[in-house]
Each structure stands twice: as C-alpha cells, then as structure tokens.
Amino acid sequence: MNLLLVAPLLVPLAGGVLALLVRRPAAERAVGVGSALALLAVAVALFTVALEQGYATSQMGEWPVPYGITLVLDRLAATMLLVTAVLAVAVTLNSLGGADTRGRHFHALVQFQLLGVNGAFLTGDLFNLFVFFEVLLIASYALLMHGARPERTVATVHVMVLNLLGSTLFLVAVGCIYSAAGSLNLADLAERAAALPADREGLWRAGAWLLVVVFALKAALLPLGFWLPSAYAAADGTVAALFAILTKVGVVAILRTGTLLFGDVGLEPVVLALAIATLALGAIGMMAARRLAQLAAYAVVLSVGTLLIAVGLSTQASVAAAVYYLMQGTVATAGLFLIAERVGLLRGASADRLVPAGEIRGRLALPLAFLVTAIAIAGLPPFGGFIAKIALLDAAADAGRAAWVFPVVLLTTLAAIVALARAGSLLFWKSASGVGRDEPPGRVAGATAAGLGIGTLVLAASPLVFYAGAAMDHAHATAAQLLDPAAYVRAVHAGDPTREEP
C-alpha cells in the first residue's frame, strides 16, 4: 500500500476538519494556507514519482484488485494534482485579502472541494469517481453561495438541480456498465470490455454514452454548458478561480474513460463536433460579455472547447496538446477571475462592468497581469496558449480534420483577442482619460493578497514558457501513456498485493 497516494486526499480532509474546528478566523486562515502548501508539496512529490515510475498504484487495505478501493497515479493524474495544488495555493492566498470573511467556513469548504477534485483524479474505480464527484459538488454548491447575494441563490439552485440530474444519470450509467461487464474497477473493466459477450454490447454502449453525457455536463460541453457562464459570473471571484478546475475534472474524466474503456464506442467524432460548437459559443460569449467576470466565464467555455477538440481528435499529438493546454488554460482562466475580482474592488461602484469609469490609480501590476493573462488565454506568442494551439492545429492537420478545426480555432482566437483587447482598453485606458462616472475608493485593502494570488499563478505558468520543450515532452509522454490502456491494467495488477506470479 502506497501511502503517498492517499496524501492528496488526507491533507485536504485533515485541513478541512481542522478549519471547521478552530474558532478564530486567524487560525482558520493559517490552517487553510498551511494545508494548501502541504498539498503543493505532496503534489510535487507525486509528480516526481510519476515522472520516474510512470505509474504508482495503491490498493486500500491490501484487498485483491477488482475488490478494494484502487488509487492510480499516472502522469495525467499527477499533472492535474499539481495544477490543482497550485490553484489551491493561489486561491487561498488571494482570499486572505478579505474574500474569506465574506461568508463562513471558506477555508474548510475549499479544502473539501480539493478533496473531491484530487479524489476524482486519482481514483481507479467508477463508483468512487461518482462519490468524489459528489464531494466536490456539495462543496462547490456551498462555495457558490459564499458571500451570499440574491442572484447567487438562484444560480446555485440551477447548478444544483442540473448536477443532481447529472448524478442520477451517472448512477444509471454505473448500473448499465455494471450489468454489462460485472465490475466497476477501471482496470478490470478495461480487460472485460475487450471480451464482452455480444448480448451485453448494447448495455455497455448505453452506459458509455450516458457517462459521457454526465462528464460533458460537468465540463460544460455544448449543449449542456449553458449553466456555466451565469453561475461562474455570479460567484465570488476567488471562488470562480477555484472553479476553473471543476470543468477540467469533467474533461479529464472524458479523456480517462474514453482512452481506457470506450475506445471502440465511437465517442470521438461526436465530442469533436460538440467541442467545435462549444468553442464558437465561448468566443461569441466573450465578445458579448458586459462584465470582466462574465468574460472570464466564457473564457472557461472557450478553454473547454479547445480542450475537447484535442480530446476528440484522439491522436497522440492532439492528446499531448490537450495535456499542455490543461496545464496552462486552467491557470490562465483562474488568473482572469482573480483579476476581475480585483478590478471590481478597485473601481468601486461600476465594479468590473466593461464601461469607462474612474481611473485605477497608481497601479502598474494589475494591468500588466491582465495583459499577460489575456495573451495566455487568447493564445498569442510568447505564452503557453500559443504553443498549445500550434500543437493542436498541427495535430488536426495530421488527423485530416484541418478543414473543420482550423477556421474555428483561428476565428475564435481572433474573437478572443478582440474581446480581451476591448475589455483591457475599457478598463485600463479609457478609465485613465478621466471619463469616470463614479469616484473610485481611495485605498482598497488586500493588494498584497491579490498580488500573491495572481503572482502565484503567473509564476506557476512560467515554466510552461521557459521550459516549453520539456513541458511538451511531458505532455507527449502523458499522451502516450493514456493511449496505452494495457499498461494501465498491468500497473494496477502489479500493485495487487495478492498477485501470485510476477
């Protein structure tokens, strides 16, 4: 039993419980920051393990393989754990500026959310994936209500009803797959899928499609993604930044089950077509957004579309582009939410609405951070978004889908540039020319916290630029690992303590 694999679950669980137990806000903050930093250390350790060994698995209680609770660490899971931990540190630091005191139990809820996210990335079992989804969802409902405002109640109700329906479908899918294959362990299922009796084929396919519907709902793939923009734009900026990882959980689940189990089901063309539509919707939404937070929410839709195009192409090169984009897109959209929150605080009454207003006085760091984030999201050189998009277009050309993917990706890139440039000039340039309608507050607390939060994200994304070659090699190795399900099965069986022969 490999205990290091349980650490990404235990650290936030302990942190969350502790944060609930301590009474003083200062102690709660200390627990939140400490737990996030500990999680980052664990994630780095696991990342090096994944780089060295490829796979690490753990069977809880040393039960034999299809029975116990299986945790599997591969390159994808390790990468996502690292991204999550970075996001956790940034969000927690950023919240110290006052966001965490707008409601109760902020730090505890963030920790429980992290528990669910990490579990969803690590689990090697379909039913535990469901359970971890529910853990992250219930924490996300409470976080969505954080700093309660009336529009948040309605947004939360909508998200919750939709996700409860999603959970119902997830269980139906689990039922279909269990009655078709008689197992829920991913490695065991991968083996059984190959030798499925002909009369179970239909059930298996039904389960596969239902699962993809559920994951598409979480990932906000069109036509199941209309809940996302209103919910994320209504949420507190710090919370929305953390939510940037939630859609990625759905994408990773599609990627994982698609490569491991449903290679023969034929999901890819459908995912590709819907992803292209999602990308277009994200770009149109970015152009139409009236608030910076809304723009950031549509940027999330845009990044989901880009990612799922790469997943839908399902070649090694395209999956590598997806992995690279997962790393940089998550961090960039989270950064935009944090910037939107800061801009809203600094501009006073006009908040983050995209209208000319009073000058944001004496601050160079914030416009600069916006510039960097905008370039990263739009996918212009020299940042990671550009590298990811080049890799994606390359992969599309190789897969013979250039006619579909090129125009959409290039046009949406243009639309994103226009939308972000318009937002930037409205917020930072026109403001400066003194067309202000309201007097911005003189001093707003929390500059250090916001600087730390946004700075963490920029710092974390910088290796993707400065060591782009190494990062791309890692993405390729991850893709190769994902497209070799037999190795996954072998790795899980190798971790089986009761196995007889080597």
Place this chain on the structure above:
Amino acid sequence: METLFSAALGLLVAAGVYLTLRPRLFSVLLGLTLLSYAVNLFLLASGGLLAGRVPLTDQPPPWPDPLPQALILTAIVISFGMTAFLIVLALRAVAEKGHDHVEGREEEGGR
C-alpha cells in the same frame, strides 16, 4: 417479476421527469427525489433480480449480487444529503424572493 419491476421503474422515472420540469422548486424537489428512488431500484436490478435468496451465506447457488446493495446504500446517503441541502437552498430562495419559482421571478399570469 421483471415486468412489474420495470413498469414500476418506468412510472417512477416518468413522474420524476414530469415533476422536475415543473416551474416550482417544490415540485422539482419531489421530482428529483422520485428520480433518485428510481435510480436506486435500477441499481438493484443491475445485479440481476433474484427473489428469496440471500448473499454471503452457505446457501447453495444461485446467490444474488451483494454489490449493488452497497452501491445503493452509498447513493441513498448521498442523495439524502443533497436533498437536504437543496431544501435549505429552496427555503432561502423563498425567503429572499417570497416565492419558489425556479427562475427567481414570478411570470405574469403564471400560477
């Protein structure tokens, strides 16, 4: 038994879907609850239907599958917690708006 079981399941799902599509949060809540009952029954069926047999004993086969029951237990606990949270949320929406329309606003002439 299969016919009766699937008919009951279908009825539950139909009622659940209908109620979930209603404009009142109260009906939506009831609908979601019915759907979660239906899905629990469906999980029970996914291990095969077998009456009058007990798993994990020294009875001769056929044994019913014990795993779906464990899944159902987990699913019940989760849906119980989620329903409780949704009820609190709905009450809060009612307290804020004075009504429980799902869109957060009363439509004109709407009931």
